Amino acid sequence: MAGLRRGHAKSRRAERVALPLAGGLTAALLVVMLYYPVGTVLVEAVTSNGTVSLAPLADVLTDPFYVGALADAVRNPAGIPAGLAAWLRRPDIPGFGLFGFTVWQALLSTAASLALGLPGAYTLARFEFPGRGALRSLTAVPFVLPSIMVAVGFVAAFGKTGPLNDLLRGLGLPTIELVFTLEIIVLAHAFYNAPLVVRIVAAAWESVDARAVETARSLGASPTRAFRDVVVPQLLPAIATGALLTFIFTFMSFPIVLALGGLKLATVEVWLFDRVQNLELTEAAALAVIETAVSLALTYAYLRYEAAATRGDRVATPLPREPLIGPPDLRRVGLLAYGLVVAVVFVLPVASMLAASVAAPDGGFTIRYYEFLLGQRAAPSATKPGVAVRNSLLFGAGTLALAVPMGLVLALASLREGLAARLVGVAAMVPFAVSGVVVGFGLLEGLVFGVEAFGTRLAVAGPVAIVAAHAVGAYPFVVRNVAPLLGGLDRRLVESARALGATRARALVDVEVPLIAPGIAAGAAFAFAISIGEFDSTVILAEGSDAYTMPVAVERYLTDRTLGPATAMGSVLLGVTAGSFLVIDRLGGRYRE
Structure with missing residues (x-):
């Protein structure tokens, strides 16, 4: 009996140290996988010949x-x-410089995203129609959609042999070449970011208090005046939030610009990648530090603005929605025209990619490109599809093993009061503000090239660094899916378990984890989808090795002008994304809000 009691005491002592140990291990992983690599880049940028400069x-x-x-x-x-x-x-590359051009294309992309997103937000918020819930869910797709796949879709849709030019040729009109132009980059950015604008602004529109509008109308305001004086002021914070987020994302955009613009229309991210490829590491480090400083400042501005905009929220009576299908009027005709634009911008690239993946050069049907992916045909380049698929799955599994526990620990820590919780919140947001190219460059400099310690060079293999980079990009999504569910739990359940003798770790495993399982599963789906589609850091860390993944293979096939294999692998990426999205949408988590 005494031995049994001693065993229970040891078990309780082990459980008491489990959470602090998990927290310490997570902090150590963040230092090794994120802060040390990024710090290595900073040191490289402020040193010259071994001295601070x-x-x-x-x-x-x-x-x-x-x-x-x-x-x-x-x-x-x-x-x-x-x-x-x-x-x-001079609003061009010579007059603006590289940074100026990066800002310019981000401003144009933000304007295009707002132009495409605001009518969609109006449609979702003010009209009822079949499929509205599914359409609303689709606004979360950019969070998991690989951006290199978007680039493939736009090449397939608007390239020389795409349906747009086929239509122009059929009409006897001259064809146009949009690939490697600023216009297609802006359009692809709008494809990727307009759904984010829709999601943010539609949520704000649905929270407009109908009573305020009714009061304005009862005081003699026309519908237009009531909209301008009552609705628009309540929408402006959401519009500004969507615009600022879109600007941040397009300022740091990499795969879309690399695939659709190349060095001809290089942004800071693309040129940074080129400097790393050419081993101009000091110049690359300086460029990375300046870009990171700008992105951190923009992210800080966004967080401050978001906090100010959401302060003082109140319960509102939402505006009633009206049927979309009804007597034709100016609004419905305008929305019909908007639907045609949506079909061209959003549906055509995806449909063109799927069609090109099964289109034979003679215009017939073929599965030769999918046979190529299965290794049943000779590879036209040194990039083997089987290796890419295998690596993507292995890296995805490794990312899950790292990102889900890290996200769970950080979600628990973020619910505590005080300075520590605020620091955890900042730690969870850092990967959003530091580009994947910078993280990849830092891992290359700090871990892959190795560091001298006690007379020995410590280094990790490229695949290990790639998994670390993927986990850094994925764990914040686990945090943002799990933390709201943890915060909404009835704490009396945990207190009851503790009163019955359970330790904090035992209460977590037996009470909290089962209740937040949907959020964990949604976060895991996000982590896997992000790993499968991650390109920015992977393309740096996989250079010169066999550690390339499906997105890197897609980019290489595009560079080699082999559109068939690129579209086939892009279609596979789309399938993985769709599966992850279904899990996320079913289980809810943070993004059902």
């Missing part, structure tokens, strides 16, 4: 290639007005 940063900030006419302003602050005037007069 700002020369690498100064070289970038005073180079007209990077900052355009502002280079003179940096070298000579007294000439800022003249330099700024020259910069503003």
Whole structure:
């Protein structure tokens, strides 16, 4: 009996240290997989010949290639007005510089995303129609949709042999070449980010208090005046939030610009990748630090604005929705025209990719490209599809093993009060503000190249670094799916379990985990989908090795002008994305809100 009691005491002591140990292990993993690699890039950018120096940063900030006419302003602050005037007069790559062009394409992409997203938000918020719930769910697709797949769809739809040019040829009109133009990059960014605008603005529109509108109408305001004076002010914070998020995402966009623009229309991310490929590591580090500083500032501004915009929320009576199908009027005709635009921008690229994956060169039907993926045909390049599929599945499994426990621990820590919880919240957001290219570059510098310790060089293999990069990008989605469910639990259930003798760890396993299982499953689906579609860090870490994944293989096939294999593998990525999306949509989590 005494032995049994001693066994229970040891078990309780082990359970008491389990959570602190898990927290310490998670913190150590974050240091190794995120903060140390990013810190390595920072050190590289502020050192020269082994000594601390700002020369690498100064070289970038005073180079007209990077900052355009502002280079003179940096070298000579007294000439800022003249330099700024020259910069503003030339909205192109030579006048803006690389950073200026990156901002310019992000502004254009944000405007296009708003133009495509706001009518969709109006439709979802103000009209009732069959399939409305499914359409609303689809606005979460960009969170799991591989961006390289979007690029493949746009090449298939708007390339030389795409349906757009087929239609123009059929009408006897000259064809157009959109690939490697700014227009197709902006359009692809809008495809990717307009659903985010729809989701944010539609939620705000549905929270507009109908009583305020009715009061304005009773005081003599016309419908237009009531909309302008009552509804629009309540929508502006959501519109600004969607615009700021879209700008951040398009400012750091990489696969879409690389595939559809190349070095001809390079942004900071694309040029950073080129510098790493050419082993110009000091220049790449300086570029990465400046870009990260800008993205962190934008993310901080977004968080501050979001906190101010959501302060003082109140329960509202939503505006009634009206049937979409009804007597034709100006609004419904406009929405019909919008539906045609949506079909061209959103449906055509996906449909074109699927069609191109089974289209033979002679115009017939073929499954040769899928046979190629299964290894039943010779590879036209050194990039073997079987290796890519195998690596993607293995890396996805490794990502799940790391990201789900990390996300669960961070979600638990984020619910505590005080400074520690706020720091955990910041830690969970850092991967959103640091681009995958920077993370990949940091892992390459800090872990793959290795570090000297006690006379020994410690290094990890490329596949291990890739799993680490994928886990860094995936764990925040686990946190954001699990934390709301944890916060909504009835704490009396946990207290009852503790009162009956359960330790904190035992209460977590027996009470909390079963209740938050849907959020964990949704977070795991996010993590797997993000790993399968991750490109930014993988393309750096897989360079020169057999650790490439499906997205990297897609980009290489596009570079080799082999559209068939690229569309077939893009279709496989779409299938994996669709499966993950179904799990996420069924189980809810953070993104059902």
